[in-house]
Amino acid sequence: xxxxxxxxxxxxxxxxxxxxxxxxxxxxxxxxxxxxxxxxxxxxxxxxxxxxxxxxxxxxxxxxxxxxxxxxxxxxxxxxxxxxxxxxxxxxxxxxxxxxxxxxxxxxxxxxxxxx
Amino acid sequence: xxxxxxxxxxxxxxxxxxxxxxxxxxxxxxxxxxxxxxxxxxxxxxxxxxxxxxxxxxxxxxxxxxxxxxxxxxxxxxxxxxxxxxxxxxxxxxxxxxxxxxxxxxxxxxxxx
Numbered sequence: 531x532x533x534x535x536x537x538x539x540x541x542x543x544x545x546x547x548x549x550x551x552x553x554x555x556x557x558x559x560x561x562x563x564x565x566x567x568x569x570x571x572x573x574x575x576x577x578x579x580x581x582x583x584x585x586x587x588x589x590x591x592x593x594x595x596x597x598x599x600x601x602x603x604x605x606x607x608x609x610x611x612x613x614x615x616x617x618x619x620x621x622x623x624x625x626x627x628x629x630x631x632x633x634x635x636x637x638x639x640x641x642x643x644x645x646x
Numbered sequence: 647x648x649x650x651x652x653x654x655x656x657x658x659x660x661x662x663x664x665x666x667x668x669x670x671x672x673x674x675x676x677x678x679x680x681x682x683x684x685x686x687x688x689x690x691x692x693x694x695x696x697x698x699x700x701x702x703x704x705x706x707x708x709x710x711x712x713x714x715x716x717x718x719x720x721x722x723x724x725x726x727x728x729x730x731x732x733x734x735x736x737x738x739x740x741x742x743x744x745x746x747x748x749x750x751x752x753x754x755x756x757x758x759x
Contacts, residue, residue, distance in 0.1 A: 565748065567696075575688075575696065575739055575750040591747040625695050631702060632686035632743060636695035 532556035534626050534637035541643045547614040550640045552626030559607035560584040563629040566600065566611045568622040569639075576622075580629065581609060616644045648672050648742050652751035658759040665727040667754045669740035674720045677744060684744035687716055687725045690753075691736045699738075700725065732758065 537551040552564060566578040579590035581600040588600045599612045609626060624640045627633040649672040659665040675684045683703035688696035698707045700716035703723055713728045727734055735758060740751040 567750075574753045575690075575741075577746075577748045577750065580746070580748075589746050627695075629743065631705070632698055632741070633688070633696070634698045634701070634707065636697075639695055 532628075532635055534628060534635055536624075536626060536637040536640045539641040539643070541645065542616050544617055544644055544646055546616050546644075547612060548616060548642050549610055549612040550624050550626075550642070552609045552611070552637050554607045554609070554628070557628075559602075560604060564600075564602070564609040565627045565629055565633060566598075567625045567627055567633075569625070570619075570622040573622075578611070578624075583609065613642075616642075618644050620644050647747055648675065648745060648749050650740055650742060650749050650751040652738075652740055652754050654754060655752065656755040656757065658757045659727075659730045660759045661732065662729050663759075665730050665734070665756055667725045667738055667740075667756075669718075669723045669725070669751050671721045671723075671742055675742040675744035676720050683719055683723075684742060685718075685723055686741045686743065687714075687723075688739045688741065689734075689736045690739065696739060727756070730756070730758070 535553045540548050542548050560583045563580050565580045568576050581588045583602050597614050602609045621644045626637040628635040651670045653668045685703045687700040690696045699710050704716045715726050717724050737753045737755050739753050
């Protein structure tokens with residue numbers, strides 16, 4: 531079945547980087563963009579950026595420009611989101627989502643905790 | 647950036663009654679090329695990722711019960727739950743994917759009265 535499976539929870543120190551993976555299955559990976567959305571505990575949804583899985587082209591929210599990098603490994607149908615220079619405010623659940631007519635398929639989420 | 651504003655922030659509705667959530671975008675999300683509103687509604691239950699309910703403002707996603715309906719165009723949109731069920735308790739978000747950044751509303755929490 532169509533699904534996105536993300537990597538497990540991470541705990542990082544301030545200033546470090548984290549790389550979250552999102553493995554797609556059940557559909558043609560390079561036919562749909564992958565977007566990344568995060569959600570701090572008890573808060574709303576915040577869009578971070580998108581990646582065209584065919585070309586590798588990306589677009590990032592201005593808030594994350596210079597700190598976020600989205601990549602993919604097409605042979606293993608996996609997308610990645612790397613966030614650097616982590617601070618406590620980056621503590622959140624990070625989701626990948628496939629964009630079809632809207633965001634029709636979401637990963638289960640990856641909890642990233644930034645703490646000294 | 648397009649700002650999405652939902653109202654109300656929360657509402658409590660009796661089982662079987664109607665629930666209505668509104669969402670207003672700061673600019674039109676209707677793309678004249680294809681006459682589609684690049685607008686969606688999502689439902690999120692605790693501990694789960696968001697689930698797509700409605701896309702193109704009024705098209706129900708496969709498997710979504712028909713008590714959920716979406717309406718509106720341009721800048722004003724509505725999600726209606728015609729007869730609230732216990733399993734509909736959740737936070738509902740609107741989203742525009744007309745232009746980046748693809749912004750979400752702040753969410754509306756729906757509870758049982």
